[in-house]
Amino acid sequence: MKEEESLVFHEVESFKVLENSDVPLPSLSTAVSYAIIEAAIQRAQDRLLNDNFVPWKFHPRNSDFEPASNASKVYLNRVIIQQNQTDSAAILKPLAGEVNERYTISITSAGVAEITAISSSGILRALDTFTQLFYRHSNNGGVYSPYAPVTITDAPKFAHRGFNMDVARNYYPPSFILHTIEALAWNKFNRLHLHVVDAQSWPLDIPALPLLSKKGAYRTGLSYSSKQLAEIQEYGLYRGVEVIVEIDMPGHTSVVDLAYPGLIAGYNIQPDWPTYAAEPPSGSLKLNSSAVYEFLRILWEDLLPRVSPYSAYFHTGGDEVNTNVYKFDETVRSNASAILQPLLQRFVNYNHDYVRAAGMTPIVWEEMLLQWNLTLGQDVVVQTWRSDEAVAQTVAKGHKVLAGNYKYWYLDCGHGSWTDPSTRATSPFEDYCAPLHNWRYVYSYDPLHSIPANATHLVLGGEVHMWSEQTDPTSFDAVVWPRAAAAAEVLWSGAKDEMGRNRSLVDAGGRLGLWRERLVNRGTGAGVVQMAFCRMVEGGDGEATDCPSV
Secondary structure (H helix, E strand, O other): OOOOOEEEEOOHHHHHHHOOOOOOOOOOOOHHHHHHHHHHHHHHHHHHHHOOOOOHHHOOOOOOOOOOOOOOEEEOOEEEEEEOOOOOHHHHOOOOOOOOOOEEEEEOOOOEEEEEEOOHHHHHHHHHHHHOOOEEOOOOOOEEEOOOOEEEEEOOOOOEEEEEEEOOOOOOOHHHHHHHHHHHHHOOOOEEEEEOOOOOOOOEOOOOOOHHHHHHOOOOOOOEOHHHHHHHHHHHHOOOOEEEEEOOOOOOOOOHHHHOOOOEEOOOOOOOHHHOOOOOOOOEEOOOOHHHHHHHHHHHHHHHHHHHHHOOEEEOOOOOOOOHHHHHOOOOOOOOHHHHHHHHHHHHHHHHHHHHHOOOEEEEEOHHHHOOOOOOOOOOEEEOOOOHHHHHHHHHOOOEEEEOOHHHHEOOOOOOOOOOOOOOOOOOOOOOOOOOOOHHHHHOOOOOOOOOHHHHHHEEEEEEEEOOOOOOOOOHHHHHOOHHHHHHHHHHHOOEOOOOOEOOHHHHHHHHHHHHHHHHHOOOOOOOOOOHHHHOOOOOOOOOOOOOOO
């Protein structure tokens, strides 16, 4: 393509190729996976037609950075999408590593684009990248790409690229969860970990246990029906984002007492709640109660068959189990670990048997393995959060692990204490994990730090976390984005480059700033990376800066 030419999408007709039956379409094993690709093609077409992103912040002010209206144009006249293998049944609910997401995009100087991938998931990732190659022209309304001709070959470093969303501390309507899944897909996340219940509320309908949401939700109507949960999972399926449900237990369950009294030990002990819980209200499921096991049986027989068609995993929690609360458990009356450990082992075994019977793989928080030294099945995935050492200790025990050190990837940190000053908070009222983890700090985290080369295969990936004590739908986007996008790049590309060097924060800042503007254009209220001045320099690639550190 000549220097003065630009590749242009200008008229609706130029997109017809995306729907044309004469264009080679993927060979798919099921009607569902075929429908997933068809829907992705339609979304890509809509994006290219309707995104109005003009990247003026990344060029010198008032410069003519766009193609001249009278310049020679090469129209994109054909898009070929080719899937090279038939999807397996695992495509609908894959375990980490079961699906190859590698893809290649090529755009020729003649205006022919070709997208190839092994799986439909690879096609989804490719189409998301493809739409990022184009910008809106501010004068004539056309769409152009400054990058063609180009060839891109890409594949993820980690198979599990997750985002943990707490929808229990504050309520998020289903539409907002769908909004978040959309943004996750754009950022090439492939897992949404839905932390759906906690001590404060139970916003999930369990038809066999109707009082849980009737009395445990913050208000009537603020709970997810069976239909809504299925819609959330299906929405994720169509975007390559597997929705994993977590029911955290035995801790973080005190809300159950509102619906079914007698199952919880030490409910809402005040004012000395810190002795009995990580945060109020205190309370944990009793560990040696036949009534609790009957409750669990009913819960699992209702919930697990409903979520299993959409997910290969189910998270049974297990973090922050407080021993002191079991002094109030009449079936135990002890806070001694030696007494509690075998009871906890039985409890976890019982739950995991149900998860496996439903065709899913259990996930637990790290304490179950590293603090309580439970014997876990080799299939169990251990989610770490407290340190890099926890990742190393988990793989040393031969278990698959998810990384996500709270000192880097907890996005709720640094917003100050949310407890009232009459309890533990003192000036300057910081939270336990302050300061706020800015995007550079998020980007600097390496999930493979200190992991020996012969054990890196056990690190499936990681998750970035958004706990919602101080976040709700009004503030969520600005708190999460674009910091979560920095984590997404680490999970997709790795923390090191091809030479084993830490990736450049300067280069990342330009990419992240550009990407933030595109997110905002698409309706995601992402926070600002930098003031516009910093990137309005010659070059226009977003990497040059007038705001270097000194």
